[in-house]
Amino acid sequence: MPCPSPEFIHSLQALLGDRVSQSEAIRAHHGHDESCHPDALPDVVVFPESTEEVQAVVRLCARFAVPMVPYGVGSSVEGHTLAIHGGVCIDLSRMSRIVAVDAEDLTATVEAGVTRVRLNQELRHTGLFFPIDPGADATLGGMASTRASGTNAVRYGTMRENVLALTAVLPNGDIVRTGSRAKKSSAGYDLTRLLVGAEGTLAVITEVTVRLYGMPEAMASAVVNFDSVAGAVDTVIQAIQCGIPVARAEMLDALTMSAVNRYSKTDYPERPTLFLEFHGSEAGVAEQSLLFGELATANGGGEFVWSTRDEERNRLWQARHNAYFAGLQLKPGSRCIATDVCVPISRLAECIEATYRDLEEEGIDAPLFGHVGDGNFHLMLLADPNDAADMARMKAVNHRLVERALAMDGTCTGEHGIGIGKQRYLAAEAGESALFAMRAIKRAFDPDNLMNPGKIFSLAG
Template identity: 55%
Template sequence: MRNLEWASVPSACPGEPHERPTDASHLLPKLQLRPVPQAFLDALAQRFGTQFSAAQAVREQHGRDEGSLQAPPPSAVVFAESTEDVADAVRLASEYEVPVIPYGAGSSLEGHLLAIQGGISIDVSRMNKILSVDADDLTVTVQPGITRKQLNEAIKDTGLFFPIDPGADASIGGMSSTRASGTNAVRYGTMRENVLALQVVTANGEVIRTGTRARKSAAGYDLTRLLVGSEGTLGIFTEITVRLYPLPEAVSAAICSFPSIEAAVRTVIQTIQLGVPIARVELIDANSVRMVNAHSKLTLREEPLLLMEFHGSPAGVQEQAESVQELAKEWGGQSFEWATTPEERTRLWTARHNAYFAALQSRPGCRAISTDTCVPISRLADALLDSVQEADDSGIPYFLVGHVGDGNFHFGYLIDPGIPEERVKAEALNHRLVERTIRLGGTCTGEHGIGIHKIGFLLEETGAGAVDMMRTIKQALDPKNILNPGKIFTL
């Protein structure tokens, strides 16, 4: 893993031109550890008792995510079990000016959980209750620690489901914090569209509410939208109200192999442009298919393929599927295979969600430098094909998967952490990909968030003026800079 103690930042001020380093160091902030007074830790221990831990193993668990970066662990962990617990911990942290980092499932990829300025972790995974299900209004209110799988299992008898599906069994709090999406976003949207209201602990320990269960509002600033995607830098979520959807009457999945990535992508572009209401459409390149076959014991054709799913009435699903099948044939699609039973669909989607771990298994001991770009659907082929060529020419093993129905795709460059040159090469590929994406009207992150790894990219995408406005908001709401400091941008 890359240790952040070795990273550097450019000497120029934000927004000023500077000579770009030849490696990836300009993307990573330096460690700036802040003091954690023993009196603060003693106060936490007295308030929380067995809910407080400074054990090395517990601290290390809460000081890493699924990404490839590394930093020292937090000084302690508080296991919150209520909104009052979170508020009390934040009040103490504010008093002593100690950073606090919210922790849910630990499945983020961009260094969101790393204690790069020291401090403590507030683990909300025990706050995993469903507080109310309002089936008539198609909403549910939950605590932040419940995961998407736990939620759907608990409400399955209502005939409703929560569709946001980022792959990992992430917590609803973490998904809200990073504005996550996933495989269903092409039809059901992202967390941005599906979070209606929040209960939030602010930087001074105050508890506020934003939004309501109503589907729309014109009452003042839209604080819910501001906080969703703020990555724990503006507040800690303790209750979240999200939309639910009726379980579709009929569901059918299909896989189709293509002679090239371009053929698969052109099929997707035409599908979306024709208005086919496809629920899921995932691109998996030939490298990834080989890895998935080995990991999940499948026998998929080792060619680029689309994994698709259709929701609706039986007649509607059939019509959607037939439309896409005809488009696929025009681009050389073959071996159109159907998975109509829940067991078959689950097997295929589980294999897709495990693609990341299948890739890591393909090169034992490796780490993945994961990308997360998203472009307007019309520019998808332009963004992908040049990036595939660059990756092939680099000699770095990689995998490629994507929620391509909304223009979002992920390369995973598989590097040996013991060979620094491989990280430099992978980061260079990533940077060229992001520059291409921004040039085509896209974004450096469709769903993972900025965290640490994409701080430099945010400035390139939005410009100094927009980042300065974000800083102004942060400084107004968190003047002591204790809420997940050093993430999204540097102050």
């Protein structure tokens, strides 16, 4: 695709003044993400401050046939924001207004550039919170676009369940509001759910209306370690099946725990471990924890260290959130191929065991951790980016892992998205007919293929 013409750049400047940048540093920042994919710089970065400005930018891009890539904070791990066809990066970080908090209705509407931590700060005085927590302090627009989830999803669902309505600019420049603040609706096609997870290929999301939850009366955290990963996983599966409404259930394997201890200066036993959280009334939290502890013991769990102290809980989740960075330190200079399979929970233990056997046969050490209550886990395949054979070997492990998950009626990506890195698995997972339908939707919305082109799928096929 052609470089943007001077006329196009002048038009952008006429619109946004100095909120248009072609500087190398700005372009480099926006052409890089947390993934192992090579950097790909946009030709120009714009910083709109309203839906109407986004609309004007989209109309300009349409008129000049320039690709556009929506951008939040760049925390994607599958290359979603890389400008692989150049064009305009639409940085939404200045769209950071809290539009409305409707405490009585348990909803909030925010501009797409508001991050989840910021939203929760704003909510602090209301007694409400927004639970979805992918680890990174991502924007709500970005989280909607990748259908993000994270540690709380086992209890509160993902962005799929927690976005009520969106405001978005379509590739033709139309502004749509999908959905309303009603809790449910049967009015026509579910455009909200179509744009959630569309990775910016169908529209630029500019506002997000989300569900909020009352801050639980009591929160407790717990840590318990096991002889084996299977014991930890089985405990969580049984808890889910018993209906214990666990709020967080994260498994970290022995290697991950060792990396965590080194990185976060903690002294947890370096064994397969569950990090847990329970929400409810004082009595409810105690009841849940007691039941969970009994299941853990029955599955070979050690001491069940339980606490309702905020400091203890924060220390735990800080350590968990840093597990990715801790893992990276195991092999300095490496890049991480982050796997993201999700399988029905009845197959989870088997999927993890087969993956360990594969690692053992390959002689690879890779930290494994994840959201076991959802059947979703991540394997950190640490590869030397300058060693093609090493990269290929790691990718082959991921390939076999995805095939294993699909054979178990799972998905290649529980929460990271397809982006660039998982396109070859989408056809295997969804099937050619479903992929054909997805492409038909893309063509209907974006016939000139200008909105985040080359993500999810190519249109050549």
